[in-house]
Amino acid sequence: MTTEDLAHMFDHTFLKPYATKDDFKKLCNEAKSMGAAMVAINSEPVRLCKELLKESQVHVGAAISFPLGQTTLSVKLAETKQAILDGADEIDYVINIGKAKMHDWEYLKKEMQEIVTLCHENNVICKVIFENCYLDQCEIKKLSEIAKEIKPDFIKTSTGFGTGGATIEDVRLMKEIVGQEVQVKAAGGIRDWQTCLAMIEAGATRIGTSHSLNILKEYESIYKHQV
Template identity: 40%
Template structure:
């Protein structure tokens, strides 16, 4: 068994970096329940489930230290602001404590940054103190659009900037995570998603500045940690 490098987190810290993703549209309810059981077994930070699955996840994870999260305007971000606000309220009422919202990507690419900021602020208000993570879908944005978006997220009062949905042509990159971390203040945390499938990828993203990583390969990642470094 290897000794972890000096900057490698301990097992629990590594596990609490992961939001276990259960968002694929074809998942059965049994597969969602099994995914929640896996998340509890590995004691990750949260599950991120489809909106209709929030009550199931809340029941499955009662009494654990795993939060229940869900998504707003996923994966395209183009619903009306009023619908995003209604989704946020409904998800909180159903028991979700973490909300991952997709921004209106077309607005961002059109230069309507103030409109994007105001929409995020409306969702933050509707979330009523629960965590809001804002998905920018970096694969569709140029450098200046990314920086403007990250700043808008912070101005709107959200808790996290997030790289991607995992359903676009590209996912998380180390460069984007580093740019996010360099752009927002320490108050705002960074989440990466899309392509984090190995322990090495998880650790590299964390080193670049990610506080959370969305993952479907949770078991493989944490089993590899235990094989290398123990618990």
């Protein structure tokens, strides 16, 4: 894997509530310089980041119902639609986690179907965030089975705002269930190359992290040393 290949797996992330215009300029410049797949931001600054990235191949990704997932489906759809109108190329939405704990699978299936359909009708990539730290293995498996049927582009482990982030075991389980039908994004707590590598080996094809630059530098240092 080249450095460029690795960089293109990163969703370069800044989702802090105190983010300013200068933070977004810095984020977008970093993403362009490394050739990241996407900048991961909240939905309000989508228009700004789309302008900042207009002459690059870096996508703008909007986080929807972030980080709790506890908004109605109609609100999630409205936020998704607005983000797309503002220029979002990708959508990362948080499921209704409480519904998952209640095993209301029909609700979650409807939620996923409607948001995925809206995204795909607009040629926008859709990622479904499970927030695995609050779920048991059976619940993760069931959500993955629903995703395999509905076919979002990705299922994602975490927001990075919960009580835990991505784990190798969860990534492996999710990938085992969805197979080649859906990709897996690992996010939350990925701060170094060894952790990143473990997620990739477990089946992740996108990595959500605010430590993209440091991971790339570490990877380049190791690679050059081995050469």
